[in-house]
Amino acid sequence: MASVQGLLIDGIEPTSLSASDASPGQQPRRKRPAPRGTASYPxxxxxxxxxxxxxxxxxxxxxxxxxxxxxxxxxxxxxxxxxLSSFDPASLRILERLDELEEVVRSSSSSGASQLPQHDDYVPGTTPLGSHTDVDRSKFRPQTIENILEWPCLQLNSIQDQSLAFQLRWRHAESVTVQASTSPAYLADELEPQHTKVLLDNFFNHVHIKNPVLDEVQTRRIVTRLCLHGVDWSPESCIALLVCALGAIATPFDSSQVVTQDSEAYATAKSFYSAARKRLGVVLGTSGVLEAQCLFLAGAYMMCIFERVKAWRFFMQSLACCQEFDFLHRSRVGSDGIHDNIHAYGMQDYQSQQASTAEQAIYWSAWKSERELRPDLQAPDFRLPKTEVAIYPPFFPTPPAPSEDLQSGLSDEYKQRERVSWYFYLSEISLRRLSSRIADEILAFQPQYDETLLEGLAKATSEHEAQADEWVMALPETMTLQSSPNEDDVCKFVLRGHLINLYETIYWPFVDAVINCPPCGSGIHWSPLLRNLAHKGLQKHIERLQVNRPGFRHRHHGTPSMIYTCTRSAMVLVAAALVAKDNTEQGLSLPLEMPPDWQNAVVAAMELNRYWENESLESRSMLHMLEVLWQSVR
Missing domain, CATH: 4.10.240.10 (Zn(2)-C6 fungal-type DNA-binding domain)
Structure with a gap:
């Protein structure tokens, strides 16, 4: 019996009995194998x-x-x-019938049967977002405009040649050159104390406050010395000329004063930069804090005149100079990067502390400026992997160390300006690091076995939202975002824009799903939570245009990036509206409704690009595409 049981466990039937098992006087009989349709299964x-x-x-x-x-x-x-060899006839018939039903569903879907009414909350089928295998996780992060233009719902094949305008940036300058109708107010080669004081004040009030990479007292002394002794070919002269160029083109954030290409201020800035550019060749052959500062300020000026590719190259070169800084090499380095030994101020004298501050500040500014541009520019040899985000360095730059002797001789205005600039600087860096960490968590997210990837992400979103709220609540009083955006100064304006970037990252997977996953056959169970998150995502795109409107005509380091992200938001809103329109015409149910005021947001993006189209070929191209898309959804 044991041997027979063992054979049955292996699924093998005994086929004969031995002679000793047969009845006396009877011939041994062969036992017929059990038919496939018997009630007992091996x-x-x-x-x-x-x-x-x-x-x-x-x-x-x-x-x-x-x-x-x-x-x-x-x-x-x-x-x-x-x-199927061990299945009974009834089971085989059931499987055959299921195959027939599957074929009927497929044929009806391809012939237009997808227009049949569907249940609002359940959609049959499977999709990469419905399961967590073979998922293109690159779609979980905000896409470039070039990728958005390839979305099927936009149907831009007829104007596909317009996307070539984005490729022009690698062939010639991005900005539109206009011959200045006015002459500069004064020659860059002859610095005059009276004029340079105004330029220095503009620079430190409106430019340096967002990237405190220089020592204001030391910089003013350098400019004063060059005014007395003349401009030479040293890195100090290059710094002074770049500071004057940026000071000439800078304006207050909350004023109606604008600098156009045909203005005297623009011509003056161009004159200073031309003189500084002649000295950049000497800077490239050396490496040090001054050299890194020169290259960074040159990149900042390029951003102000919409030369994003040239700006990115300067930021890259500035960051390359920083690689030789002592604080990067003397720091204790472990598996997770640079640790906090760089903040051991108690072991440094005042001059060493100031040197460390200068190195860390220029390193951070060059690092974040380069990484902010790289994903948008998509340089062929410098593209980040689609599922990789820029993990920020694990340390904060150290604010300037106070010196009682020096502080006693400084004005209250200077002290307040330095305090505000470093509050902003550290707040912005902490927000960028938070955004990077959340983006990395989204890309690497693994759901539980009993939930889909999109459902798992939706449940984890509350934690990401809580982290964003905690960051807002932890801001110092001078940087608080609890007030109305209309009351923002330039620092709060920039922080609020970066906060919108964070929310865009949090909600992007759900916005992408509602636009690019069809309501029939997508396999997504659009629960109330998923609907709410997708709606929040679209609302943040509208909010981006509203928050940035006060700075639409303000020329600064971040203006090109602001234009780019605002245009992306407008295209996302148009894409969602087109999907909603198409599903309404087909009688299908869209998982959400378009938020109110989305049309005004798209119009605002067109106004923004129209204002800058005379200076930026990219804005001119984006304006044209927005106008075409707007006509299709009106």
Whole structure:
């Protein structure tokens, strides 16, 4: 009996009896094999393991659509077809009928049967967002405008040649050159104390306050000395000329004063920069804090005149200079990067502390400026992997160390300006690091076995929202964002814009799903939570245009990036509106409704690009595409 039981466990029927088992006087009979349709089924081995587990020679739990091991490591789970040899006729008929039904569903879907009414909250089928295998995680982060223009819902094949304008940036200058109708107020080669004081005040009040990379007292002394002794070919002269160029083109944030290409201020700034550019060649052959500062300020000026590619190159070169700084090499480096030994101020004298502050400040400014531009420019050899984000350095720059002797001789205005600039600087860096960390968590997110990827992300979103709220509440009083955007100064204006960038990252997977996953056959169960998050995402795109409107005509380091992100938001809103329109015409239910005031946001983006189109080829191209898209959705 034991031997027979063992054979049955292996799924093998005994085919004969021995002579000793037969009745006396009877011939041994062969036992006929049991037919396939009998009511009792032989016990059989488990279903064959998937290819990954079979290669590893480990047990497979055969979960669908992916086994536990493949889901854990992110591998593609390929499971062999089920062996039908042991199925009874009734089961085979059921499977055959299911195949027929599947074929009917597929044929009806392709012939237009998808217009049949669907349940609001359930959609059959599978999709990369419905499962967590074979997911294109690059879609979980905000896309470039070039990628958005390829969305099927926009149907831009007829104006696809317009996207070539984005490629022109690698062939010639981005800005539109206009011959100045006025002459500069004074020659850059002859610095005059009376004029340079105004330029220095403009620079430190409106430019340096957002990137405190210089020592104001030392910089003013350098400019004063050059006014007395003349401009030479030293890095100090290059710094002075770049400071004057930026001071000439800078204006207060809350004023109606603007600098156009045909203005005297623009011509003056151009004259100073031309003189500084002649000295940049000497700077490139050396490495030090002054050299890194020169290259960074040159990049900041390029951003102000919409030369983003040239600005990015200057930021890259500035960051390359920083690689030789002592604080990067003398710091204790571990598996997670640079640790806080760089802040051991108690072991440094005042001059060493100031040198460390200067090194860290220029390093951080060059680093974040380069990384902010790189994803948008998509330089062929400098593209970040689609599923990789820029992980910010694990330390904060150290504010200037107070000196009682020096502080006693400084004005209250200077002390307040330095305090505000460093409050802003550290707040912005902390926000960028938070954004980077959340983006990395979204890209690497793994759901539970009993939930889809999008559902898992939706449940984790509340934690990301809480982190953003905590950052807002932790801001110092001088940087608080609790007031109305209309009351913002330039620092709060920039911080509020970066906060919108963070929320865009948090909600992007849900906005992308509602636009690019069709309501029929997408496999997404649009729960109230998913609907709410997608609606929040679209609302943040509208809010971006509203928050940035006060700075639409303000020329500064971040203006090109602001134009780019505002245009992206407008295109996302148009895409969502087109999907809603198409589904309404087909009688299908869209998981959400368009938020109110979205049309005004798109119009605002067109106004923004129209204002700058005479200076930026990119704005001119984006304006044209927005106008075409706007006509299709009106």
């Amino acid at each position: 016990r059989k081995r488990a279903v064959t393991a998937c290819q990954v587990c079979r290669a590893r020679r480990t047990k497979c739990d055969n979960r669908k659509p992916s086994c536990s091991f493949c889901a854990k490591v992110g591998a593609q789970c390929i499971q062999s077809p089920v062996d």
